[in-house]
Amino acid sequence: MREVLILTENELRQAVTLDIESVSLIGKAFEQLSAGTVSMPPILRMDMEDKNGEVDVKTAYVPGLDGFAIKVSPGFFDNPKKGLSTTSGLMIVHDADTGFVRAILLDNGYLTDVRTAAAGAVAAQALARENATRAGVIGTGVQARLQMQALCMVRSIETILVWGRDAEKAAACADDIERATGTEVRVADSVADVVTGSNIVVTTTPSRSPLITADMLHPGLHITAMGSDAEHKNEIAPEVIAEVDVFACDRHQQSAHLGELHHAIGAGTVPEDMPVAELGAILSGTIPGRTDADQITLCDLTGTGVQDTAIATHTLAVCLANGFGTKIAN
Amino acid sequence: MREVLILTENELRQAVTLDIESVSLIGKAFEQLSAGTVSMPPILRMDMEDKNGEVDVKTAYVPGLDGFAIKVSPGFFDNPKKGLSTTSGLMIVHDADTGFVRAILLDNGYLTDVRTAAAGAVAAQALARENATRAGVIGTGVQARLQMQALCMVRSIETILVWGRDAEKAAACADDIERATGTEVRVADSVADVVTGSNIVVTTTPSRSPLITADMLHPGLHITAMGSDAEHKNEIAPEVIAEVDVFACDRHQQSAHLGELHHAIGAGTVPEDMPVAELGAILSGTIPGRTDADQITLCDLTGTGVQDTAIATHTLAVCLANGFGTKIAN
Known part of the structure; x- marks a missing residue:
């Protein structure tokens, strides 16, 4: 028995x-x-x-x-x-x-909540500037909260900006993050305000159309896009994928089929064989991650078994x- | 809670x-x-x-x-x-x-054992001759036993032939089937003996090369092939698929990728678009199953969610x- x-x-x-x-x-x-x-x-x-x-x-x-x-x-x-x-x-x-x-x-x-938030911290460890102090989060759900908590464990974050479609939910999310992290948290007026005001941005939405566009990018930015885990979801504009200096992800094959890379390939802004850095390869030192504080990096997380x-x-x-x-x- | x-x-x-x-x-x-x-x-x-x-x-x-x-x-x-x-x-x-x-x-x-054996009985109901009395089974595992039990519920089986690579296991399997069904059960010397001596044959092995070949076919035969559920498994020779009057299966798409149809298409004995009768369509009367007692029918079961x-x-x-x-x- x-x-x-x-x-x-x-x-x-x-x-x-x-x-x-x-x-x-x-x-x-x-x-x-x-x-x-x-x-x-x-x-x-x-x-x-x-x-x-x-x-x-x-x-x-x-x-x-x-x-x-x-x-x-x-x-x-x-x-x-x-x-x-x-x-x-x-x-x-x-x-x-x-x-x-x-x-x-x-x-x-x-x-799943824990391992997904942990992956966000891993992405920041591998790719975000060491001296990043300003973080932002798009979305107001459980992962918005947990991603900011996880990020505060690996970078010395001093201020956090929150944006969501629903202002009331954004305010509640900001309160929760402030309580959990002891960091100063403010609700932002727009996605652009979050991105331009942050060194690290995490997107946590089930959006079906891009939220972050190429005009919002600035030197030294790191973005972790964790919302898209299915063909129809899309948080990052295809032009962004073409402009970043390092495009990383948890699993190349999944990003190309279910994640942000999939939309960029579909839109033709990047070739199918564009260089992709898997997080694991960056962590093990097989391929470089961020090599310069001014680079723009992006990590697409689709979630892996x-x-x-x-x-x-x-x-x-x-x-x-x-x-x-x-x-x-x- | x-x-x-x-x-x-x-x-x-x-x-x-x-x-x-x-x-x-x-x-x-x-x-x-x-x-x-x-x-x-x-x-x-x-x-x-x-x-x-x-x-x-x-x-x-x-x-x-x-x-x-x-x-x-x-x-x-x-x-x-x-x-x-x-x-x-x-x-x-x-x-x-x-x-x-x-x-x-x-x-x-x-x-899984129960629903797989039940599917074998459903295949016999849909395709085997009403007056079939002689059954045979290839393989000596749990499904060999259960498939014969299930078959005896839907057809008036009088004799059963069993074949397995291991004579001792075949004898034990024959004993078990005889006890469970009250039918006369004998161990056969070869796959050919089972097939030529039966109206209904069920194959239940994880074989990687064909066991039933075209020379064994005879009018009125029905075969249920339930062993193959993965690309590398194969119980039925590609020529058999080309010769049967009705090729049925549980799920067309699975048979074409994981089952017996997959090997026949691969060998070129049948075209990719060959007509396939799904069991459910036969049962609901949408397409005919066996229309003549002398037809040769085959049903490939890959197992479905x-x-x-x-x-x-x-x-x-x-x-x-x-x-x-x-x-x-x-």
């Missing part, structure tokens, strides 16, 4: 938080991904149009880890009207030697060490 | 068995699939070569059902050397209105009605 460990969101929140350890874990995962040893298939995605819903499944196998994770992320966009969260889901950790199910992490999307395997196996180890969870004999 | 219901293999085995109700359920699922209302993305597949392992994820959304399932099927082929089963895994049932996780079905592959959603949502309903499972507050 085998056992499966069931972990609740509450237990998972106790086990792992967005901290410098999570950031380091995700950075290492990207290095493994770019080193070519990881097996990571394309994302499974299913749309349920009559429900305004979708589900994504991601996975990756990292040789050397004792487990691999499968992450299931539903997104149902009418949920907020019912007072429910848009996203939910879970991660499954399998034994890497037998394939057997070891644990179910009922995180309702929490671990290797992040899920990294956070899930780490979280399970912490939970086991703490005796968390309900064991189901099976 | 929401609840997630955790169901063990034991509970699932009590809730659902391979019976005529499961067969009917799977037949209905195929009809829905071929009617075009179902959303079913391509299978996610990841190989872990250094572990001789793989994992498949399947899903489908059937409008009208209150849930959709995601099925995770690991296959680790060194497990038997350790005294462990090759396959394992689980199904997750999500609420179709919110995407939230309703239940985890820790079936270790049991529900719609079967998983059908069996999982049905099983969950039975479990809820019986008060099965462990509720986890989350």
